[in-house]
Amino acid sequence: MFGNDAEFILSLHRTHAAELRAEAAADRLARSVARRSGRGWLGRRQAGRTDDARR
Secondary structure (H helix, E strand, C coil): CCCCCHHHHHHHHHHHHHHHHHHHHHHHHHHHHHHHHHHHHHHHHHHHHHHHHHC
């Protein structure tokens, strides 16, 4: 029924492209949050070793 309707196909393409951009943004956000927590853990761990060395 809509196979030859160019406007429908274009709107479908735009919708799909917007969904892909939203998923990519969510993935980037998730990766950035995971890295920050990992660095924080390493920073605390290294700070503990520095305090032990001073004693």
